[in-house]
Amino acid sequence: MMDPADKGENRKVMGMRPEWDTYFLRIAQVVGERSTCDRAHVGCVLVVDKRILTTGYNGSPTGQEHCDDVGHLLVDGHCVRTIHAETNAIIQAALHGVSTKGATCYVTHYPCLNCTKALINAGIIRLVYETAYSIDPIAQSFFQAAGVEETRVPLPNGGDQTA
Ligand SMILES: [Zn+2]
Numbered sequence: 001m002m003d004p005a006d007k008g009e010n011r012k013v014m015g016m017r018p019e020w021d022t023y024f025l026r027i028a029q030v031v032g033e034r035s036t037c038d039r040a041h042v043g044c045v046l047v048v049d050k051r052i053l054t055t056g057y058n059g060s061p062t063g064q065e066h067c068d069d070v071g072h073l074l075v076d077g078h079c080v081r082t083i084h085a086e087t088n089a090i091i092q093a094a095l096h097g098v099s100t101k102g103a104t105c106y107v108t109h110y111p112c113l114n115c116t117k118a119l120i121n122a123g124i125i126r127l128v129y130e131t132a133y134s135i136d137p138i139a140q141s142f143f144q145a146a147g148v149e150e151t152r153v154p155l156p157n158g159g160d161q162t163a
């Protein structure tokens, strides 16, 4: 969990130059091109000290078919087969024994509430996103309460046009 005493220090460290944010966000965008479910190609990169820890995109768990091949598995209008990009990035870290504490989450689209909760408890201290078309106000309030800094960085090429 995040140490509240670190918050002030983190904010200083978080003063990353915009070009780094653009760099990692564009990588997240490329990662998102691997997505196998969703109308939007969501990609995520977790970064500490300008080093990529893990990446994630929207996709099926091992053993499940891809939504792009067989269609979505819809329950109440939502596809329940897919693991979201941000959650997949955290899972990859767990799988490979990499600590996500103090990481910045670069993600093409603003996280949903479930991913928000996972990111907060994975020790993410900063969120950088590109597309703001569906910001969940509850997710945003959770990030604020946890002291996670948010930055929207529009990409020069306009980002994901499929959303
Ligand atoms: Zn799906």
Ligand SMILES: [Zn+2]
Binding pocket: 084, 085, 086, 111, 112, 113, 114, 115, 116
């Ligand atoms: Zn999500």
